[in-house]
Amino acid sequence: xTRLDEAFSExxxxxxxxxxxxxxxxxxxxxxxDALGHRFARALRAAGIAPGDRVGIHLPRSxxxxxxxxxxxxxxxVYVPLDPGSPPARMELIAKDCGLRAVFIAPQLLxxxxxxxxxxxxxxxxxxxxxxxxxxxxxxxxxxxxxxLLGESSxxxxxPATQLRDLAYMLYTSGSTGVPKGVMLSHENALxxxxxxxxxxxxxxxxxxxxxxxxxFDLSVFDIWSSLSRGASITIVDEVTVLNGKRMLDLxxxxxxxxxxxxxxALILMLExxxxxxxxxxxxxxxxxxxxxxxxxxxxxxxxxxPRAKFWNLFGPTETNVCTAYELSSIPGEDDKAIPxxxxxxGDEALVLDEQGKAVADxxxxxxxxxxxxxxxxxxxxxxxxxxxxxYPTGDMVSRRPDGELMYHGxxxxxxxxxxxxxxxxxxxxxxxxxxxxxxxxxxxxxxRLVVVIVPRDAALSVLDVKRHAAARxxxxxxxxxxxxxxxxxxxxxxxxxxxxxxxxxxxxxxxDLPPVRAAAPAPAQKDS
Amino acid sequence: xxxNVKTSIHQQIVTTWLNGDDRGFDDxxxxxxxxxxxxxxxxxxxxxxxxxxxxxxxxxDINAETFKSVSTISELVETKLGATK
Numbered sequence: 001x002t003r004l005d006e007a008f009s010e011x012x013x014x015x016x017x018x019x020x021x022x023x024x025x026x027x028x029x030x031x032x033x034d035a036l037g038h039r040f041a042r043a044l045r046a047a048g049i050a051p052g053d054r055v056g057i058h059l060p061r062s063x064x065x066x067x068x069x070x071x072x073x074x075x076x077x078v079y080v081p082l083d084p085g086s087p088p089a090r091m092e093l094i095a096k097d098c099g100l101r102a103v104f105i106a107p108q109l110l111x112x113x114x115x116x117x118x119x120x121x122x123x124x125x126x127x128x129x130x131x132x133x134x135x136x137x138x139x140x141x142x143x144x145x146x147x148x149l150l151g152e153s154s155x156x157x158x159x160p161a162t163q164l165r166d167l168a169y170m171l172y173t174s175g176s177t178g179v180p181k182g183v184m185l186s187h188e189n190a191l192x193x194x195x196x197x198x199x200x201x202x203x204x205x206x207x208x209x210x211x212x213x214x215x216x217f218d219l220s221v222f223d224i225w226s227s228l229s230r231g232a233s234i235t236i237v238d239e240v241t242v243l244n245g246k247r248m249l250d251l252x253x254x255x256x257x258x259x260x261x262x263x264x265x266a267l268i269l270m271l272e273x274x275x276x277x278x279x280x281x282x283x284x285x286x287x288x289x290x291x292x293x294x295x296x297x298x299x300x301x302x303x304x305x306x307p308r309a310k311f312w313n314l315f316g317p318t319e320t321n322v323c324t325a326y327e328l329s330s331i332p333g334e335d336d337k338a339i340p341x342x343x344x345x346x347g348d349e350a351l352v353l354d355e356q357g358k359a360v361a362d363x364x365x366x367x368x369x370x371x372x373x374x375x376x377x378x379x380x381x382x383x384x385x386x387x388x389x390x391x392y393p394t395g396d397m398v399s400r401r402p403d404g405e406l407m408y409h410g411x412x413x414x415x416x417x418x419x420x421x422x423x424x425x426x427x428x429x430x431x432x433x434x435x436x437x438x439x440x441x442x443x444x445x446x447x448x449r450l451v452v453v454i455v456p457r458d459a460a461l462s463v464l465d466v467k468r469h470a471a472a473r474x475x476x477x478x479x480x481x482x483x484x485x486x487x488x489x490x491x492x493x494x495x496x497x498x499x500x501x502x503x504x505x506x507x508x509x510x511x512x513d514l515p516p517v518r519a520a521a522p523a524p525a526q527k528d529s
Numbered sequence: 530x531x532x533n534v535k536t537s538i539h540q541q542i543v544t545t546w547l548n549g550d551d552r553g554f555d556d557x558x559x560x561x562x563x564x565x566x567x568x569x570x571x572x573x574x575x576x577x578x579x580x581x582x583x584x585x586x587x588x589x590d591i592n593a594e595t596f597k598s599v600s601t602i603s604e605l606v607e608t609k610l611g612a613t614k
């Protein structure tokens with residue numbers, strides 16, 4: 001095995017003129033991406049970035065962003081993709097948590113950071129596009145302009161001493177205590193998945209792979225590294241296009257995209273609003289999906305209109321990347337309740353254990369534990385590195401069928417998924433509890449919506465106040481869409497807040513259990529998705 | 530018609546994303562900075578506009594500037610309504 005960046009470099013040498021990335025109005029061949037990666041590596045070296053240092057990537061998905069990852073790896077640094085949709089306050093938490101020294105950043109986002117007074121501990125910003133507007137970085141912070149970065153030589157630096165077991169990148173996920181935590185992944189962790197996922201579908205230089213998932217989301221590891229290590233080309237489905245079923249489908253047709261990996265929501269959007277049923281997508285040969293349960297009704301429909309494509313359900317938390325997989329050999333039956341998450345993949349072993357750590361019998365529900373090469377190195381949390389437990393407890397409840405395939409039964413904790421995004425309810429609650437007029441807050445997910453029920457200290461607190469407060473602290477996908485202000489929450493016999501009854505009361509509209517604070521007109525339970 | 534558009538978009542937002550609580554909310558409230566509109570709620574609002582006013586918005590019309598407040602969205606919808614007459 002070779003490191004992620006080396007796997008790319010070999011392909012770049014073999015096929016410099018082939019298209020590597022198509023997106024954001026920019027085409028980069030393997031040779032051009034390679035050269036840009038070397039320039040960025042030199043810029044990092046010139047800034048004194050050393051092996052093991054953390055480097056942020058904060059811009060819309062693009063070939064430049066991928067080149068920045070290459071640049072970081074080529075000096076032995078660790079890249080940290082940052083969500084362009086998150087507020088500066090959350091970015092600051094992450095920057096401080098892992099001690100980001102340098103950030104490749106879109107000019108507009110840097111302006112936002114500086115306006116919010118967010119930069120520490122970052123010492124170096126690299127602008128990823130030309131910027132006309134003046135920038136006034138605080139003392140001690142350097143900003144290098146795009147034109148200036150392009151002036152760096154594209155000659156390779158001597159390779160770093162990075163080993164396969166060393167940290168390659170970190171993905172920050174929602175943390176239950178209110179602070180996002182960094183999942184630390186090594187080259188070896190990534191490659192176990194990258195190579196498995198490429199081999200499973202015989203990915204080659206004739207393939208065109210879509211990049212649909214955000215870079216801070218682990219689905220993108222396939223899009224970027226499986227593609228680049230096999231010589232395939234990446235087509236960026238940008239942040240605006242992914243919200244529009246018709247435009248997404250147009251792009252698949254226009255670019256002849258043939259390999260697709262996304263959350264089911266994106267496919268459902270093309271089905272419901274993009275005309276997928278009428279137009280089909282004959283170029284697609286592989287559909288990988290992950291991140292949330294694909295409702296059978298929609299899965300059946302999608303498979304019917306894409307008869308040529310192979311469908312795979314990939315499963316695993318960020319901590320283990322993909323650890324189980326299931327290839328659908330036929331369209332599920334109308335009466336099927338769920339499809340399996342499959343069996344262990346990527347060289348991993350899957351164990352189903354009870355509370356005492358003993359294996360449960362087939363058909364019984366236990367927690368999924370994973371041992372093997374994809375299990376993360378550990379967490380970077382509150383400035384400390386905590387090694388992963390082995391075998392790794394995923395928090396996912398599963399059962400094993402007699403044929404060996406695993407079935408999913410939900411989470412054992414308070415983590416939920418909203419449109420495939422992982423949300424720790426504790427993080428949402430902690431953010432809301434930080435508001436001085438909030439006495440108590442309970443969050444839960446229902447029907448792809450994040451709901452919070454709040455007992456205010458003061459009747460003056462409005463729903464808009466809560467929204468505004470959340471928007472300043474949480475990424476967009478974690479801002480509650482349904483906010484209820486109530487006089488009190490139901491309690492259990494032991495006096496604890498009764499989460500189960502709270503959720504049931506919201507769903508049933510039971511105002512005896514949840515007396516509203518003010519006699520507002522009853523809000524019809526309209527869906528926003 | 531003009532005030533109709535504004536009122537009905539205002540009402541839709543208050544009912545759907547503020548649970549009927551309009552305190553502090555007016556037609557110039559920043560819908561992006563307050564987290565009222567995200568990708569999914571924007572899609573839903575676009576569908577509402579399509580249904581209510583029979584106005585199909587182009588993807589290029591939908592951005593942080595045009596969807597900044599009830600006022601800016603109403604302006605966009607009214608321009609489109611005017612153009613079809």
